[in-house]
Amino acid sequence: MxxxxxxxxxxxxxxxxxxxxxxxxxxxxxxxxxxxxPPAIIDMTEIGKVINDAEKNNFSQLESLINIQNVLNIRFPLPKMRNWAISPDFAELLLREILIRKPENIVEFGSGVSTLITGYALQMNKQGKLTSFDHDVFYGKKTVQNLKLHGLEEFAEVISAPISDITINNRDAKWYSVDETKVPAKIDMLVVDGPPARTDKAARYPALPYLIDRLADDAIVIMDDGIRQEEREICRRWLEEYPEFESEYVETEKGAFILRRQTSHHA
Structure with missing residues (x-):
């Protein structure tokens, strides 16, 4: 067993x-x-193109930054650029337009490095004033501090303007709570770099209709982030509703639109 x-x-x-x-x-x-x-096929040509494009863009940004430093007498380190902040090529675009046009009054939505570059350009022109509206109290205060560090308070100011619900052109929208007494009677240049896209589907659309009656006959509007579909749609609507403007798309890192008001059409 x-x-x-x-x-x-x-x-x-x-x-x-x-x-x-x-x-x-x-x-x-x-x-x-x-x-x-068989191993997965890796397209080295495509990878090489991506790397090459990135190198070209980085070089382009460096060129713009050098141009800015060569033109302006920058007295204190600038805040970091790119990502959420403007890129050097957009800053160079602003600088170029301000030096050429010599505007008296500039209004900006969304403060930051652009506020400093604009302030320096106006100081170089020895004329003009920038009024910048910012919905974010923290970043608005940082820009105010930077203006003091760079000695630009005479040429630029930042005004806190929280986002609120408004009706513009019979549409509900979210826009800055602007103190009307702080807006110049005549605006020569409008810079639109806010509010953030997450605020609303067409977050920056109200900029033009909100200030259309205060824009000078030869005013220009510059909008950053033109590479995004939302900004492209906003520009399309602006041109449809205000045919006196002509648009130019500028190939910057994030894309930019320049709208120029044609005096003959406006008259």
Missing amino acids: KQEEEKSIDEILDELRLIKTELRMRSLQEKESVCEQ
Whole structure:
């Protein structure tokens, strides 16, 4: 009886060994099958193009930054650019337009590095004033501090303007709570870099209809982030509703629109 029990145990052990061996064989076969499959094809040409485009863009941003530093007498380090802040090429675009046009009154929505660049440009022109509205109290205060550090308080000011619900052109929208007494009677240049896209689907649309009656006959409107579909749609609506403006798309890192008011059409 005891021998039969021992034999039975041996048989069980043999079966377990067989099962173990079979499992090993299956595992090896699966590995071989995977190894036999052709590797994923990597398009090195496409990767090279992406890297090349990134290098070109970085070089372009560096060129713009050098141009800005060569033109302006910057007395204190500028805040970091790119990402949420404006890119150097957009800053150079602002600088170029201000130096050429010599505007008396500029209104800006969304303060930051652009406020400083604009302040320096106006200081270089020895005329003009920037009024910048910012919905974010924290960042607005940082810009105010930077204006003091750069000695630009005479040429630029930042006004806190929380986002609120408004009705513009028979549409509900969210826009800055602007103190009307702080808005110049005549605006030569309007810079639109806010509010953030998350605020509303067409967050920056109200800028033009809100201030249309205060824009000078030869005013220009500059909007950042033109590469985004929302901003493209906003520009399309502006041109449809205000045909006296002509639009130019500028190939910056984030894309930019410049709308110029044509005096003949406006008259």
